[in-house]
Structures are given as structure tokens and as C-alpha cells.
Amino acid sequence: MMAKKVLHSLTLNGEQVDVATPSGATLLETLREDLRVLSSKRGCNQGVCGACTLLVDGKPVRACLTLTARCEGHEIQTVDGMGEDHVMATLQRHMVESGGVQCGFCTGGVLISARELLAEDPMPSREAVKTALSGNVCRCTGYRTIVDAVVGAAEELAQ
Amino acid sequence: MSLDQADPIFVGGTVGKSVAKPDNLEKVQGRAEYIADLYRPGMLHGAILASPHAHARINGYDLTDALDAPGVVAIITGDDVGDGRMGAFIKDEHAIAKGKVLYVGEPVAAVAARTEEEARQACRLIRVEYEELPAVLSPEAGLEPDAPILHEKLSEYIKVFDAGSEGNLCSRTELSEGDVDAAWADCDVIVEDEFTTQPQAHVSMEPCGALAEVDATGRVTLWSANQSVFRVQANVCESLGLPMSKLRSLTPRVGAGFGNKMEPHIQPITVALAMKAKRPVKLILSREEDFEMVRARHPYRVRMKTGAKADGTLVARDCEVLVDCGAFADDSPGVLGYSLLMCGGPYRIPNLRASGRLVYTNKLRFGAFRGFGNPQVLFAGEQQIDQIGDKLGLDPFEIRRRNMLQEGDQWFVGPRIGSNGLARCMDAVEEAAKGPRADGSPRNFGLSVTAHISGLLGTGAIVRMLEDGTISLNTGATDIGQGSDTVLAQICAEELKLPFDQVVVASPDTDGSPYNWGTTASRVTYTTGRAVKAAAGKVVEQAMDHAAEMLDCDVEDLELREGGRIGQRGSNTDVTFAEISGRAHWAVGGPLVGSETLVFDEPTHDPKRAIALGLPFPRIGVFSFAALGVDIDIDDTSGQVTVHEAWSAADVGRAINPRLVDVQLHGGFVQGLGYALYEEMVWDGARLANPSLMDYKVPTARDVPDAIHTFIIEDPDPTGPFGAKGAGEIGLNTVPGAIANAVAKATSARHTDLPLTGERVLDGMLGPDPSQD
Numbered sequence: 001m002m003a004k005k006v007l008h009s010l011t012l013n014g015e016q017v018d019v020a021t022p023s024g025a026t027l028l029e030t031l032r033e034d035l036r037v038l039s040s041k042r043g044c045n046q047g048v049c050g051a052c053t054l055l056v057d058g059k060p061v062r063a064c065l066t067l068t069a070r071c072e073g074h075e076i077q078t079v080d081g082m083g084e085d086h087v088m089a090t091l092q093r094h095m096v097e098s099g100g101v102q103c104g105f106c107t108g109g110v111l112i113s114a115r116e117l118l119a120e121d122p123m124p125s126r127e128a129v130k131t132a133l134s135g136n137v138c139r140c141t142g143y144r145t146i147v148d149a150v151v152g153a154a155e156e157l158a159q
Numbered sequence: 160m161s162l163d164q165a166d167p168i169f170v171g172g173t174v175g176k177s178v179a180k181p182d183n184l185e186k187v188q189g190r191a192e193y194i195a196d197l198y199r200p201g202m203l204h205g206a207i208l209a210s211p212h213a214h215a216r217i218n219g220y221d222l223t224d225a226l227d228a229p230g231v232v233a234i235i236t237g238d239d240v241g242d243g244r245m246g247a248f249i250k251d252e253h254a255i256a257k258g259k260v261l262y263v264g265e266p267v268a269a270v271a272a273r274t275e276e277e278a279r280q281a282c283r284l285i286r287v288e289y290e291e292l293p294a295v296l297s298p299e300a301g302l303e304p305d306a307p308i309l310h311e312k313l314s315e316y317i318k319v320f321d322a323g324s325e326g327n328l329c330s331r332t333e334l335s336e337g338d339v340d341a342a343w344a345d346c347d348v349i350v351e352d353e354f355t356t357q358p359q360a361h362v363s364m365e366p367c368g369a370l371a372e373v374d375a376t377g378r379v380t381l382w383s384a385n386q387s388v389f390r391v392q393a394n395v396c397e398s399l400g401l402p403m404s405k406l407r408s409l410t411p412r413v414g415a416g417f418g419n420k421m422e423p424h425i426q427p428i429t430v431a432l433a434m435k436a437k438r439p440v441k442l443i444l445s446r447e448e449d450f451e452m453v454r455a456r457h458p459y460r461v462r463m464k465t466g467a468k469a470d471g472t473l474v475a476r477d478c479e480v481l482v483d484c485g486a487f488a489d490d491s492p493g494v495l496g497y498s499l500l501m502c503g504g505p506y507r508i509p510n511l512r513a514s515g516r517l518v519y520t521n522k523l524r525f526g527a528f529r530g531f532g533n534p535q536v537l538f539a540g541e542q543q544i545d546q547i548g549d550k551l552g553l554d555p556f557e558i559r560r561r562n563m564l565q566e567g568d569q570w571f572v573g574p575r576i577g578s579n580g581l582a583r584c585m586d587a588v589e590e591a592a593k594g595p596r597a598d599g600s601p602r603n604f605g606l607s608v609t610a611h612i613s614g615l616l617g618t619g620a621i622v623r624m625l626e627d628g629t630i631s632l633n634t635g636a637t638d639i640g641q642g643s644d645t646v647l648a649q650i651c652a653e654e655l656k657l658p659f660d661q662v663v664v665a666s667p668d669t670d671g672s673p674y675n676w677g678t679t680a681s682r683v684t685y686t687t688g689r690a691v692k693a694a695a696g697k698v699v700e701q702a703m704d705h706a707a708e709m710l711d712c713d714v715e716d717l718e719l720r721e722g723g724r725i726g727q728r729g730s731n732t733d734v735t736f737a738e739i740s741g742r743a744h745w746a747v748g749g750p751l752v753g754s755e756t757l758v759f760d761e762p763t764h765d766p767k768r769a770i771a772l773g774l775p776f777p778r779i780g781v782f783s784f785a786a787l788g789v790d791i792d793i794d795d796t797s798g799q800v801t802v803h804e805a806w807s808a809a810d811v812g813r814a815i816n817p818r819l820v821d822v823q824l825h826g827g828f829v830q831g832l833g834y835a836l837y838e839e840m841v842w843d844g845a846r847l848a849n850p851s852l853m854d855y856k857v858p859t860a861r862d863v864p865d866a867i868h869t870f871i872i873e874d875p876d877p878t879g880p881f882g883a884k885g886a887g888e889i890g891l892n893t894v895p896g897a898i899a900n901a902v903a904k905a906t907s908a909r910h911t912d913l914p915l916t917g918e919r920v921l922d923g924m925l926g927p928d929p930s931q932d
């Protein structure tokens with residue numbers, strides 16, 4: 001017998017979705033296994049790597065540590081559904097151009113954290129960018145190009 | 160605003176331009192598909208039961224409860240696989256533990272069920288009857304005369320080189336030139352020490368995974384996180400006894416590799432499960448399993464002795480290494496051989512001897528990791544160069560310049576050095592780092608230099624001109640995020656004088672791609688780039704033949720023009736690739752397809768020059784060079800080292816894509832920083848004590864200094880595609896040695912053990928002054 005499924009009603013990237021998911025499922029499991037929304041990645045399932053980061057009510061959250069049941073009535077945003085967001089689109093373009101993307105496994109989480117930073121602090125220093133991204137592990141880039149991208153996007157948005 | 164605006168198109172030469180990788184777009188949009196993101200109709204999920212013992216005989220399995228568990232469709236154990244063994248150098252590894260387990264964490268059984276959770280639950284219900292055996296937990300213990308033996312049938316295993324295997328000795332390598340024993344008498348200074356380096360985890364952000372499916376004829380399609388679809392195919396087929404034609408190996412996007420996805424992980428298990436379940440099976444490791452089951456950087460014990468004349472001229476070096484192999488040979492014999500080849504560093508040392516032993520232990524396999532044995536020996540060697548310089552009053556740049564290998568020299572045991580930009584790398588670092596810090600305080604400066612090869616093993620390329628004149632490039636090289644698809648497309652576009660965006664790169668597929676050994680050993684730009692350039696050149700030749708007929712002239716009168724046109728010299732008449740290719744699909748001569756395969760053609764070993772025993776690589780390729788300077792701070796109370804500023808210069812021949820080279824240097828530096836300062840896999844007895852990102856710290860954005868300066872030096876290699884040489888590993892090699900040299904400068908204490916933790920550095924600061932001994 002499959003683990004008992006529970007029906008939840010979520011708001012995902014502006015749309016209402018009803019999903020049956022195993023009771024006790026994390027948001028990461030529900031998104032990936034039940035909804036096939038795959039932009040949040042399972043890098044550690046322990047809240048450390050940041051690859052699963054998404055926005056709940058505009059705040060970055062670790063999907064691997066968040067119970068789906070707790071998200072009813074809250075606004076969930078994932079990087080694949082944020083292309084219309086001007087700040088996100090600017091960040092994405094700078095990441096593409098600066099070389100901040102290598103394997104890309106960390107990239108979605110990095111962009112979510114950076115999006116939140118720019119909402120709080122539109123002209124962050126390099127130090128502030130590094131602090132904001134310190135929960136997003138990237139094993140490829142050495143971080144320089146990622147920090148460049150976020151600072152570059154902030155400068156462009158400030159113009 | 161459209162993201163597509165970021166997609167740059169270059170006309171008039173793309174080599175040397177920092178084209179943005181096309182795959183960046185799907186990655187920033189969260190649309191890139193990695194192995195965990197693939198689903199197939201009717202797909203099951205797999206999970207693995209890992210061995211709790213380091214060394215034990217398996218006397219039987221009881222699967223009753225597990226088979227009754229909810230959702231379970233199939234279970235495999237060692238009883239389900241034949242006696243096939245896989246391995247790059249020594250074929251010593253079953254698809255899954257069979258008869259014995261050899262390390263804690265080794266896969267013993269695997270379950271396919273409807274969900275991952277059900278598969279994991281069922282694993283807990285499998286009962287295995289073990290008979291525990293004494294374990295070998297260090298190479299020293301493994302060499303004891305009465306040591307328990309891991310591989311009783313070692314002598315019967317297939318080996319692809321003269322390994323000298325015996326007992327727990329997996330392989331040995333001995334290289335020598337000159338007369339080391341006699342040469343010490345000619346030395347005015349001699350330094351000697353024993354060094355140890357720790358195991359490092361790759362921590363690719365994507366854990367390993369695979370998805371296998373069997374078709375109606377029994378043929379298998381396998382997607383997996385990999386660095387070579389061809390090594391996956393070979394390993395699965397060897398271990399499961401399948402003809403290679405019965406398995407198609409593919410790759411989705413790969414969440415980085417650094418070596419841990421080069422050789423097999425769980426692909427054979429996933430295939431065996433799918434064959435038994437008769438349904439597609441996906442198996443994705445947890446982070447903990449990825450730490451415990453895959454592979455890691457080898458811990459080394461290095462005994463090194465170096466001697467020089469009073470003017471600083473190096474005379475002799477003796478280097479002996481003892482390497483922990485882990486339970487299976489994997490890439491280890493290659494790592495051992497390569498580290499010994501590199502142990503002299505980029506110096507003229509007329510009397511040089513290197514020997515090493517690789518010993519099986521009851522730990523997870525150690526294997527390829529960015530640097531491939533070079534960082535370990537360099538940590539020793541670059542400190543000894545500084546020590547000799549210190550004794551003779553020669554600064555770190557001077558002692559290195561006096562001994563540097565030059566273009567045309569032979570490297571240790573024989574390979575000839577082509578282009579050599581090492582002097583320019585050192586000049587760049589010295590110039591940029593000279594003088595005190597901005598605030599006037601003195602620097603705690605340390606230097607390390609290195610060379611690294613690119614050019615191992617077989618590669619190929621197929622370039623096809625489509626009917627409209629655009630190009631399909633197929634190389635079989637897996638892009639693991641570093642951007643090889645982009646670089647190879649740039650090389651192809653340049654040779655064809657086409658805009659970059661008119662070349663599309665096919666995803667590696669063993670059914671359709673030419674052979675490629677793998678994305679490893681800094682080799683793709685150099686070797687595959689050569690094949691691409693040659694294959695594209697053949698397409699140009701074929702296009703010329705058609706154009707000559709179309710323009711009714713001799714081929715000798717034709718020229719290739721920008722943007723995909725061929726015209727008659729001295730006239731404006733020309734025909735486009737679209738016209739040529741459209742015609743070629745109907746005309747004699749046929750459609751335009753250029754292909755090339757190659758293996759680097761100069762030998763590694765010159766028997767007139769040196770003795771070499773147990774060297775696994777007959778041909779290693781060309782040499783890239785690099786220099787790294789670091790200026791560090793040390794916290795007085797904790798001993799914690801931080802890098803204040805760093806200067807990393809690399810001679811990569813020609814940077815096909817400068818930004819991608821630059822990111823390699825930054826990424827390599829930061830991975831090397833973790834290795835030099837704190838990353839360490841720790842065993843508690845036979846069990847890995849820190850298999851999680853909570854307990855195994857890797858550098859985060861906050862741990863990285865802003866002032867890392869990179870310098871790309873271009874000394875084109877005549878054999879490289881547009882002069883290019885490899886760039887993937889060289890930025891990491893130098894980090895431990897440079898930091899150790901800076902620590903010695905700052906504290907007057909030499910450190911022979913990695914990592915250079917605060918505790919060790921503080922001990923050095925408080926301990927006796929080593930210059931007194």
C-alpha cells in the first residue's frame with residue numbers, strides 16, 4: 001500500500017493547484033514527485049546546500065525542510081515560474097553573461113537568494129552579496145562570477 | 160525583456176571570444192534536466208542497501224520480508240549478477256558486492272519499488288548473513304605480511320598494464336633517470352621530509368544517479384550522471400556480461416563531476432534492477448550515500464628528498480609515495496603513475512627517481528579528482544624548492560627560474576615539452592604581487608608553480624553539414640558544466656568561418672557519437688578540439704569539391720569566406736554552404752560529413768633516457784603551466800589561515816573562451832582552498848564519520864577572498880586546436896603548496912601534513928623553531 005496521500009491546495013507561481021501528496025511530504029518531494037516542478041534540486045535534503053531554495057510569501061525557504069502541509073494558503077514561487085519578474089529576469093541575464101553558471105545545479109537556488117537580497121537591499125556591497133549567498137553552495141564557479149552577476153544586475157536595475 | 164537577447168552571435172572569428180554558454184539559458188530558467196529530473200512511463204524508483212561492515216563474507220540473503228513490503232517490484236543482490244568485473248586499469252569490481260563486502264557503504268542489495276520511500280523502507284527489511292573478517296584500514300597495514308587479503312583472486316584479474324599486483328598491493332610504479340644515489344655527493348644542500356595529505360570529497364552539487372530502461376528486444380537504454388557515456392557503457396557491460404551493442408548510454412545535463420562521475424557509480428546496479436523488474440528504474444543517491452559509495456581524492460604519504468648545488472641548481476630528487484587505493488583499483492593506478500611522472504615539478508633535475516605503491520584497503524574507492532595525484536606531490540615538492548631557496552638566500556621566483564624546464568626539453572622519463580609559458584606566468588604573478596599591501600604592511604607571500612598535461616587517450620568528432628548549410632557537431636564528450644560544448648562549437652565554427660550559433664552540439668550518445676574517453680584529465684579542449692578542427696577541415700575540403708563543380712573551376716582557385724561561402728579568388732562569385740549542401744544531398748560525392756579520431760601521437764617514455772616500470776599511460780599529451788602566489792593572514796589566537804589576496808596565472812596555450820578559462824581558475828582555486836585549509840574526510844575506525852554537508856565543510860561565498868586575480872597566459876601549442884592546451888585542473892594543483900609556503904614565511908614553521916588547519920598552524924607557531932633543528 002502506498003503511503004497515505006493527503007490533498008493540499010497550494011498557490012504556485014500565481015496559480016491555484018490541488019495536489020495529493022504523501023502525508024508528511026516535504027515541499028521538495030511534493031513539487032518534484034507529485035507536480036513535476038523540477039527547478040528545485042535535491043543537493044543534500046538537509047537544509048545545508050541551498051539547491052532547493054524557493055520563495056514562500058516572497059521569502060527564501062529550503063524546500064527540503066518545509067512540510068507541504070504548512071504551505072496551504074501561502075504563495076510559493078519557483079525559479080522556473082519567475083521569468084516575468086523584471087528583477088529576476090535581469091539577474092538571470094547577468095548570470096548568463098558573467099559566467100556565473102557552470103553546471104547549473106546550484107543556479108536556481110542562487111537566483112532565488114539573490115532575488116530576495118535585491119528586494120531588501122537594491123544596491124548591495126560585494127560583502128553583502130556574499131553573505132546573502134553563503135547558504136548556497138557552488139562547487140564549480142569559485143563564486144566570483146556569481147557575485148559579479150548579482151552586483152551587475154543591481155547596478156543595471158538602479159539606473 | 161527577452162533572455163534571448165543574451166545569446167551572442169559572433170561573426171568574424173569566435174575563437175578567443177567569451178561566448179556565453181548556450182546551456183546557461185535553460186539553467187537560469189530552472190529548465191535544465193539532470194538525471195533526477197528524468198521520468199519514464201511506468202518508472203520505478205531504486206534504493207540501495209549498504210554494507211555495515213568493512214570486510215565480511217556474505218553467506219546468504221533473506222529477502223522474504225523485503226519482497227512483501229509495499230510497492231516492491233524487484234530486488235537484486237550479488238546472486239543476480241555473474242562474475243563479470245569492471246575497472247579502467249584492473250578489472251576487480253563487481254556490479255554489486257558478490258561473495259564479500261570490502262567497505263562500509265558498499266552496495267549489497269538494491270530494491271526497485273513504486274516510490275523512493277518504499278524502496279528505502281524495503282531495504283531495511285533485507286537480511287544479509289555476514290561473516291566478519293579482519294579489515295585493512297591503512298596502506299601500511301595492508302602491506303603487513305599477515306594482513307587480511309581483500310582480493311584473493313587478484314592474480315587472475317585482467318590488467319591493462321604491467322601492474323605488479325600482489326597480496327594487497329594493487330599496483331606499483333618505478334621511474335628513474337640519472338643516478339640518484341651517486342648524485343647526493345654533488346649536492347651542497349639537501350632537504351628531506353615526509354608529507355601526508357588527506358582524503359578530499361568531490362562534493363559535486365548533484366549527487367550521482369542513473370535511469371535504466373529495457374526495450375522489447377532486451378536492449379538497455381541508460382541515462383546517468385557521468386563524465387563519459389563510453390566509460391559507463393564499458394563498465395556496465397563488463398560487470399553485467401552484456402555485449403556493448405546491447406547497451407545505449409546517454410547523458411542528461413550533469414551537475415558537475417571533478418572526477419567522481421568518470422568511472423562507474425551505480426549505473427550497473429540500476430541496469431541490473433531494470434532488467435530484473437522489467438520496468439524503467441531510476442536510482443538517485445542521497446548526499447550521504449554519495450559521500451560513502453562513490454569515490455574520493457587519495458590520501459598520500461610522500462617521502463621526498465631534494466638536493467641542489469650552492470648556486471641553486473637542482474641536482475637530484477628521490478620521491479617515494481604510499482597511496483591508499485580503497486577497495487577497488489578504479490583510476491588509482493593512473494593516479495599513482497601520473498603523480499610520479501609529475502613529482503619532479505616543472506624543473507630540470509638530472510637525477511630523479513620516483514617510486515610508489517598503491518595498496519588496497521577496506522575503504523571506499525579513491526579515484527580521479529581534479530589534479531589526479533599532482534596536488535599531493537606538489538605540496539611536498541614546492542615546499543622543498545622554497546626550503547632550498549631559503550638556505551641559499553634565493554627568493555622563490557629566483558630559485559624556480561634557475562631550474563625551470565624550457566621549451567624543447569624533455570619531461571621526466573621522456574615526453575617532449577612543446578610550448579611553455581611558465582616564465583611568463585611567474586612574471587605576471589611577481590609583477591602583480593610586488594611591494595607591500597595597500598596599507599603598507601608586509602605580505603605573507605607564498606608561491607607554487609606547476610605543470611599539467613592534456614591529451615590522454617582516444618577521442619573523435621563528426622561534423623555534418625545539414626541541408627541548409629548549418630552544422631551538427633557530435634563528439635561524445637560530456638559537458639559537465641565547464642563549457643566544452645561551447646568551446647568545441649567555437650573551434651568548429653572558427654574552422655568553418657561560420658557564426659557560432661550555426662553550430663549545434665549533439666548530446667553524447669554511444670549509438671551515434673564517436674568514441675570519447677571522457678571529460679577528465681584536462682583533455683577535452685585539447686584532444687577533442689583537435690578532432691573537431693580536423694573533422695571540420697574535412698567538411699571544408701568536401702565543400703570545396705562540390706563548389707569547384709558548381710563554379711566550374713579548380714579547387715586551387717577557391718577560398719573559404721566568412722559566413723559560410725566558398726568563392727573564386729579574385730572574383731565576387733561565390734556559393735553558400737546552403738547551396739553546396741543542398742546540392743550535395745543529390746550529387747555524386749554525397750552529403751558533407753567530416754570525421755576524425757585520434758590518440759596523442761608522441762610517446763611518454765623514452766627508453767634511452769629513463770627506466771619506467773608500471774607506467775599505465777603510453778602517451779600523455781602536451782603541458783600546460785601555471786603559477787600561483789598567495790598572501791595570507793593568520794589569526795594569532797586560532798591559527799586560522801585566510802587568504803588576503805591571490806594571483807593565479809596559467810598558460811593554456813590559447814584561451815578559446817577566456818571567460819570559461821577564468822572560471823576554471825577561480826573554481827579550481829576555491830576547491831583547492833578547501834583542500835588546503837579544512838576539507839577532510841575522517842574515518843572513525845572503518846566508518847566515514849562525516850558523510851554530510853553539515854559535517855564536511857566546503858567553501859561558501861563568504862570564505863572566498865575578493866582579491867583573486869587571474870592571468871591567462873597564451874603560449875600557443877603548435878599541435879593544439881588554434882594553439883589551445885588544457886585548463887581544467889591546473890588552477891587547483893598549486894593551492895596547498897603556495898599556502899604552505901606562505902605559512903612557513905609567516906610563522907617560520909614548515910608543515911608536512913594537510914590540511915593546514917588552525918590547530919596545526921597554531922601548533923607550528925607555538926612549537927620549537929624548526930630552523931634550530
Ligand code: FES
Pocket residue numbers: 041042043044045046047048049050051052053062063064065
Ligand atoms: S536540498 Fe535543501 S538545502 Fe540542500
Ligand code: FES
Pocket residue numbers: 100101102103104105106107137138139140141364414415640
Ligand atoms: S555551477 Fe555547479 S554548483 Fe554552482
